[in-house]
Amino acid sequence: MKTTLLMRLAVCAVLCQSALGFAAVVDDVPESKAYELLLDLKLPNAATYNVTPPTYETDKSKTWSTSFDRVAYHLEVKRPDESRQWIWVSMQAFTDDPSKVGIPHSGAKIFWQQSLQDLDVRTNHSTVKEVTQSQSGNIEFWPSNYGVQNTAQVPNASDTAYDFGDGPATGPGYGSMQIHDHGQKTTLFAYNSWGSNATTDDLGIGNNATPMSSGAVHSDWTFRGNAAEYEIKRLRVYLRPGPTPGGLAVQLTSPGDRQVVQRNEDGLGSIEVSGALTSFASHIEASAVALKGGVDAPWQVIDASPTKSFHGALQLQQGWYRLDIRVWQDETLLTEISSPEFGVGDVYITAGQSNSANSGKPAQTPTSPMVGAWGPSGWRHAKDPQPIATGVGGTPWPHLGDLLVEAYGVPVGFISVGWGGTSVTQWQPGHSKQLFERLKLALGHVGWRGARAILWHQGESDAASKMTSKTYRELMTKLIDASRDYAGWTIPWGVARASYLPKLGQTEIQAIVDGQQQVIDADKTVFEGPNTNDMIGSVWRHDTVHFNEAGLKEHAKRWKETIPTPTASVKTAPVDEPDAGEPIEADAGGELDSASTSDSGATL
Known part of the structure; x- marks a missing residue:
């Protein structure tokens, strides 16, 4: 009898706890009565959901059978000796799939980086403003690392701190589950660092105001590692039955x-x-x-x-x-x-080392809306940093896009795959650095005759290693041939004359330029790109190596002057024409983003 009584008490405790939890949400938000609970999760101190997916106390995502018109999140937290804090965030449904609204771990294949419609916020948090039917909400759900770059161009967001406009990398990593009101410059709630490491998670309602040891303040709670501070931390997800938007x-x-x-x-x-x-x-x-x-x-x-x-x-x-x-x-x-909006115009693949990548200062933004850039997350306005190239600074490509749009009146797209500090040897197929995979990624995306040219700016590392003209010419020729073999057609290349580094002798610098010129002279489908070796000193370079704003714009101007007038598509003989309807697929190999877990503002 004693055992039976204890079992009944245990069952009662569970049921009462569930009932009290539901009652608390209804007490917080009376309008939640119109919603049905989909997911309920007590958050741990240190999750690794990309390794072991969450086990929800309630999970109706696989059995839900009706349409729904709104999604809502209820987060409650409580520190010892402090009052309970809660927030309810609801919005027009951004998906019709109930399995795509929970923790965005890698196994769930959830990725959301977009604006939200008809955002409602209810809360008892003193610094969060309640809103109704707001159009300034945005969501950042992904399983990966991320950087401070505002890749989605969220209004009011920073490119130097983690906030409501960050840029995701690819693959499983740190993890982000955040909803924001960018109109109020507010993180409504954030749950991070639940992905692949066992460190304490980040969790909070409203903006984080606690600085890192470096002094940086990341309002979206990134790197706070504070989840263990709460004795209560519970996340619930609700759906409102109704017609699919x-x-x-x-x-x-x-x-x-x-x-x-x-x-x-x-x-x-x-x-x-x-x-x-x-x-x-x-x-x-x-x-x-x-x-x-x-x-x-x-x-x-x-x-x-x-x-x-x-x-x-x-x-x-x-x-x-x-x-x-x-x-x-x-x-x-x-x-x-x-x-x-989209366009029919000219597409350029850009490659090489740091001065083809995001190493200039400051970052540039095209003035024309008709300049796009492609990366793993798709197309977007070609605002620096470019989505695949390394670095977090500026490139010449936004300004080049503006110049080409102005000159020829057609849209311009860029796929920038450069990697700082690399040699022509490292770009060869089969090299352990796997840089050729980046070219394959770009060529696979554009497909058969899908780009006007590859623009190549590289040579500084090879001058530093005292490479001969002959070796550079041979390696560059092999790289161009390999790209065309993979693409299946003779894609034109533009090769810049670039090899300057401070303290290098003129002999080393000139040897690479001679090799580049030999490649240009030997192949009618390789055109002469700009010579940037004369752009020396603080007039052009912010750190003696990488271009400042004047240098980036001059670099772009010189590319514009050397790219053949695009009055017609380049007609070249195919190497191996693919069958119609069989687009070339990009290989999955090769890294797309460098990763770091520091709070320095680099990619996570």
Whole structure:
């Protein structure tokens, strides 16, 4: 009897705790009565969810069967001898999949870096402002490391501190689960460092105000390692049953924001139109609206038999566009959406060492909206730092994009894969540094004849190692040939004359320039890039090696003057033409981001 009584008391304790927890949320937020609990998790002090996924006390994500129109998060925390703090953050559903709203560990394949619609905030936290139907919310959910760079260009965010506008890396790592109100410059709640290391997690409501030992203050709680301070820390996720928001009925995967596709010799480019559907449709149609240059394209069916996804293409004249897309079930219009802005113009792959990468100061931003950059997270405005290249500073590419847009009136896209401090030897296929994989990544993304040229700026490291002209010419020729073998066509290269480092002798500097010139002279599809060796001193360089703002702009100007006038696509004989409809895939090998766990502002 005693055992039975103890068992009943234990069951009662669990049930009462659950009931009290639910009652507390309803007491906090009466409107939560319209929502249903999806996930409930007591947060540990030090999680490793990328290694061992979370075990929720309540998990209905696999059994949920109804549509929902809003998602809500309720976080409560309490330190000893302090009052309980809580926050409720709800927003229009940003997905129709209930398995994509929880802890974004690598096994869940969750990644969200976007704005939120109709944000509601309820809280008892003294520094967080309650809002209703706000349009200034944004979400940063990912399993990876991240850096201070505001890659999504969130309004008001910093490029020097971790806050409400950071830039994710790839692969499993530190982990971020954050929701912000960038209009209020406020982190609403943040839960970080739960990914792959066993250090104490970061957790907080509102902005963190405690500085690091370096003096840096990261408002999104990154590096705080403070989760053990709380005796209560509990996260709940709710869904409100209702019709799926119209924008989620079709999830567009292409075209991407600021995407640029290469035009051909007739000024035409083919833009992929693809996405996923949440319900059955009989056909998908699209039309193109020319925003600058270009020619409108009338409504046309791009997929006559979609399933859960759709795929098609539109051929458009060079210019800047928006697509309107309609989803039909026979004669009933299910939904209509518009794509992000994109363009048909010229795409350049840039490679080399630090002066092709993000090592200049300050970071640059294109003035034209028609200058895009591609990286692992997709296309975006080509604001520095460029998404794949190493470093966190500036490049010549934003200004070059502006110059080319102004000169030729077509959009310009960049894929920058440079790596600071590298030699031409390290860029060879098969080298342990795996830098050639970065070129393959870019070539695989653009596909057959999908770029105008590769722009190469490198040579300083080889001058420092006293490489001969002959060796440089041979290695550079091998690299160019390997890129063309992989691409399947003779992609043009532009090779800069670059080899200057302070304290190097003129003999070493000139040897590399001679090798570069020999490569240019020997191949009609390699054009002469700029000579930057005369840009010396504080007029051009901020640290005697890397360019300052004047240097970055002059570097861009010299590239613009040396790139052949792009009046038509470069017509070259194919090396090995792929079958139609079989795009070249990028290999997964090679690193895309350097990683660090310091609080210095480098990539996490």
